[in-house]
Amino acid sequence: MMDLPNKELDKILASANNVLITGPSNPNLDVLGSAMAWQIFLAKQKKKADICFDGKIAKYDFLPKGTNVQKSLGNLNKFKIVLDISKTKVKQLSYDVSGDELVIDIVPDNGIFSAKDVQTDRGEYKYDLIIILGADSIESLGSVFIENRHFFHSRPILNIDTSVLNENYGQLNIVEANSTSLAEISYYILKKGINQEIATCLLAGMILATNSFQSPKVTPDSLALASQLIIKGAQREKIIQGLYRTKNISTLKSWGKVLSRLKKQDNIISSFLNNDELENLPKDFSDMVKDLILSTPGTQVAVIFYQLELYQTEAWVYSIANINATDLIKDLGGSGSRHLAKIIIDKDIESSTDKIISNISKKLDIINGA
Numbered sequence: 001m002m003d004l005p006n007k008e009l010d011k012i013l014a015s016a017n018n019v020l021i022t023g024p025s026n027p028n029l030d031v032l033g034s035a036m037a038w039q040i041f042l043a044k045q046k047k048k049a050d051i052c053f054d055g056k057i058a059k060y061d062f063l064p065k066g067t068n069v070q071k072s073l074g075n076l077n078k079f080k081i082v083l084d085i086s087k088t089k090v091k092q093l094s095y096d097v098s099g100d101e102l103v104i105d106i107v108p109d110n111g112i113f114s115a116k117d118v119q120t121d122r123g124e125y126k127y128d129l130i131i132i133l134g135a136d137s138i139e140s141l142g143s144v145f146i147e148n149r150h151f152f153h154s155r156p157i158l159n160i161d162t163s164v165l166n167e168n169y170g171q172l173n174i175v176e177a178n179s180t181s182l183a184e185i186s187y188y189i190l191k192k193g194i195n196q197e198i199a200t201c202l203l204a205g206m207i208l209a210t211n212s213f214q215s216p217k218v219t220p221d222s223l224a225l226a227s228q229l230i231i232k233g234a235q236r237e238k239i240i241q242g243l244y245r246t247k248n249i250s251t252l253k254s255w256g257k258v259l260s261r262l263k264k265q266d267n268i269i270s271s272f273l274n275n276d277e278l279e280n281l282p283k284d285f286s287d288m289v290k291d292l293i294l295s296t297p298g299t300q301v302a303v304i305f306y307q308l309e310l311y312q313t314e315a316w317v318y319s320i321a322n323i324n325a326t327d328l329i330k331d332l333g334g335s336g337s338r339h340l341a342k343i344i345i346d347k348d349i350e351s352s353t354d355k356i357i358s359n360i361s362k363k364l365d366i367i368n369g370a
Helices: 006-014 029-044 149-154 182-193 196-209 220-231 236-244 249-260 285-295 325-332 349-368
Strands: 018-022 048-052 080-083 089-098 101-109 118-121 129-133 157-161 172-175 263-265 268-273 301-309 312-319 340-345
Touching: 006 157, 006 172, 018 029, 029 048, 029 129, 029 182, 029 196, 157 182, 182 196, 182 220, 196 220, 196 236, 249 268, 268 349, 285 301, 285 312, 301 349, 312 325, 312 349, 325 340, 325 349, 340 349
Parallel strands: 018 048, 018 129, 129 157, 157 172, 268 301
Antiparallel strands: 080 118, 089 101, 263 268, 301 312, 312 340
């Protein structure tokens, strides 16, 4: 069982009617499935909830069809022009767009209007609560946050995560480092309202996050929880089919090349793909790399190198658990999120590999206290 701040949760959820659900850029299935579970749950509570993520959003046939994931927030509020008509009424109103100007014409009824009768107001934001899933920092939301900073600083945030690196930026922070997944945390919050769709979303998140329950974080309670989701109707077979049995020949060939070139140095595994081998990468490539990390004993980081040009190499750095991928290569100019960061080096693939692996190895030595 999980010790949750139930009173605070009830209070923050009860006061919200329009909710934004978001998380890190390029969300994995644990983040995406949990977000959809929350959206369905809130809809059952007669609350409106939208999901928005930056970056690449994979599609899975086993997830609910009725959920819509936005890639930008668009207009969050309305700009209001307020005219005091207590002394003079309006006879006619019209507007016109002239070049870069909006011209509003107001004809008074038996009187005049002056500048002091006009006020402007930015208006209220459309959301009154933000739920952020799996983001250790608010900056990891990418453009969703960068383009709407004022909004995120003006609304209450429910921050749910499994990482000890979480910066506790929410008004309510639920950070459970011992949990297998966001889906597991969400189960304990949503369990009174779980239907078949929610159960499927959460089970999918757990399966992905634990590499089919092979993670050392899995406990008897985790397995019992998964059993409860199946009892609730979670479509386990469809999830397994969608995750592990739908790889076409091109995908398998690309993955085979990654595996055939695999190298291990201390806690780092690495491989590479040539430029002409990038086209057939599967939509869940990041999840496949994560599974590879989990299934390789003693591994904390995986790096996949791509030869863009003869003297230009891109590296994708993947991490799990409490290792921040961006921190590992930030000093080299890399950027990204907690579990996936990218960097381009103007060197050939061999020189780039040596430089990046050496840099990451030194960082891991510090983290591991070597």
